[in-house]
Amino acid sequence: MxxxxxxxxxxxxxxxxxxxxxxxxxxxxxxxxxxxxxxxxxxxxxxxxxxxxxxxxxxxxxxxxxxxxxxxxxxxxxxxxxxxxxxxxxxxxxxxxxxxxxxxxxxxxxxxxVIVFSPEDLKLVKEGPVERRKFMDIEISNMKPRYYHQLGQYNRVLIQRNNLLKKIHHDRKYMATLDIWDEKLVELGTSIMKERIKFILRLNTLSRLLHRKITDNKENLEIKYMSNIKEVHDEERIQHYFHRDLKKVLDIDIQRGTTTVGPHRDDLGVYVNGIDIRIFGSQGQQRTSALALKLAEIELMKAETGEYxxxxxxxxxxxxxxxxxxxxxxxxxxxxxxxxxxxxxxxxxxxxxxxxxxxxxxxxxxxxxxxxxxxxxxx
Ligand SMILES: Nc1ncnc2c1ncn2[C@@H]1O[C@H](COP(=O)(O)OP(=O)(O)O)[C@@H](O)[C@H]1O
Ligand SMILES: [Mg+2]
Structure with a gap:
């Protein structure tokens, strides 16, 4: 258009x-x-x-x-x-x-x-997981308004759960309502993770092709979904492991008053020729992959909406x-x-x-x- x-x-x-x-x-x-x-x-x-x-x-x-x-x-x-x-x-x-x-x-x-590309986007690979999560969230939201809605709900549930953890720390009687919040957190979190996995699979295929062209076939880009929840495949298994991991770290979470597992801690792994370039990449490599990701996003949007x-x-x-x-x-x-x-x-x-x-x-x-x-x- x-x-x-x-x-x-x-x-x-x-x-x-x-x-x-x-x-x-x-x-x-x-x-x-x-x-x-x-x-x-x-x-x-x-x-x-x-x-x-x-x-x-x-x-x-x-x-x-x-x-x-x-x-x-x-x-x-x-x-x-x-x-x-x-x-x-x-x-x-x-x-x-x-x-x-x-x-x-x-x-x-x-x-x-519309897609915007600014100098901050070129730093996407070099910066922390917060920026990369934001990248995923904005891009998926642009294509799927429903995702944006669910993400907002998830973040609200997360705040409630964290408040509850702080209360439990002082008084165990509050434990009784934790299950309700966990249920909601897992349900919304699973939808979010599913969308992110789908998005990254498609982005990976497209960005790899573009990256090969920019680097004259010398470098092989791979992006991966990184979650602190062990298994990420079908919906049922995501739910199962999300629940299990919440329970596993519950004592620590109560101590800290915060939820340490879940998609709010996700990241996007970026590898070139097998090396994690978030940490070990040169600035050139980091920028080239950021460029490839951004251009891949344009193609994704075309695939999704039928026009550029x-x-x-x-x-x-x-x-x-x-x-x-x-x-x-x-x-x-x-x-x-x-x-x-x-x-x-x-x-x-x-x-x-x-x-x-x-x-x-x-x-x-x-x-x-x-x-x-x-x-x-x-x-
Ligand atoms: N609400 C506003 N009313 C009047 N001027 C504004 C307002 N917001 C920003 N500006 C002015 O806009 C200019 C910045 O515009 P911008 O498009 O960011 O510049 P650039 O050409 O560097 O991209 C500044 O001079 C700033 O003072
Ligand atoms: Mg400007």
Whole structure:
């Protein structure tokens, strides 16, 4: 799918913005703090209803205003789509798809499909399990809103159970209600683990292929689901072992007042030629695998929804060497992409691609052609 038009009113530092978008490549160039990422943030919101930078909607509304408006129009394989979002201080956000007001937030999700890729994503392999769990959770949620819902429920049950463990520590009589919480935790946790296992199996196949291409067949990527629950196969067995392990560590958990087994402790193992590169990988290897994972995610989304999502690349070009930049750009031929960069040189790899170039300065966006950019470069 692709977007044709973007309109913003009182969004972040923009008073008003109307942009015609290129169906393939859109490049936003400008110094720091001019408003490049703000544009990507607005597009992301039309896909997910949320920002990738903040959970506080007030921050998004222009500082001296009390309302904010985003509107995109785009084309999908068989239909056109229009999404409008209105943010108003102290009010619930309003969302419209093709002119019809949505009553449930989840109904927004199947309209504009979008994936964002930022320098943080390149650190995915190097960082801790929290980031990798977040990666799994966001990606699965994007494809399956139900998963997002279950994850929220699981986290609430987990908090309740941990509170109960603390009470039991002081008074054993509270033991009586533990089974009820364990039952819920295992049921929700098992659904989450099942979805993660499925996701990782598919991601593994796709990312391995992409990774082979980036490394000229020299390296073999493998990603694995890592859980602290011993056996992870069919539903019944997951439930059985989850229960068993909760019981096994119960004394320790009561001591600590926290639950030490379960999918909230999961990780994603990343191996190159059999070596765990979360710990032993070079920075290059870690970044290459992160790139492969992210590109695999695009393919997964296509498989799931029938069309390619829109891709937002926030400041990633200058983080990649020329070879990886070129691979990335080549992989994006069929995908509408929005790139932000402070670095005009990052454009050299994009030279052959048809594109729109926008120069962003203090919340004004000027569309430039190649000639202007060459003049800028020669200064
Ligand atoms: N709610 C807001 N109202 C007005 N300006 C804002 C608001 N939120 C952020 N800004 C401004 O937006 C600019 C940052 O925009 P951003 O798109 O992140 O920049 P960059 O071009 O570096 O990607 C900063 O100047 C910041 O002060
Ligand atoms: Mg930025």
């Amino acid at each position: 692709y977007l044709r038009k973007l309109k913003l009113i009182n969004f972040r530092n923009y008073h008003q913005l109307d942009l015609k978008l290129h169906p393939k490549m859109n490049v936003f160039i400008g110094d720091n703090a001019q408003g490049k990422t703000n544009i990507l943030e607005a597009i992301y919101m039309t896909g997910t209803g949320k920002s990738f930078r903040t959970s506080k909607e007030r921050e998004i509304i222009k500082m001296d205003k009390d309302k904010s408006y985003i509107h995109v129009e785009g084309e999908k394989k068989y239909t056109s789509v229009s999404v409008e979002i209105k943010l108003e201080e102290n009010k619930k956000k309003q969302m419209k798809v093709n002119g019809v007001t949505l009553t449930k937030n989840v109904d927004l999700l199947s309209n504009v499909h 999502p829109i891709l937002l690349l926030d400041d990633v070009m200058s983080e990649l060497d020329v070879k990886r930049q070129a691979f990335l750009v080549k992989s994006l031929r069929d995908i509408q992409t929005f790139i932000t960069t402070t670095d005009l040189n990052a454009l050299s790899t994009l030279n052959l691609e048809a594109k729109n170039i926008y120069y962003v300065e203090k919340a004004t966006v000027r569309q430039n052609d190649e000639k202007d950019i060459n003049e800028l470069k020669s200064k």
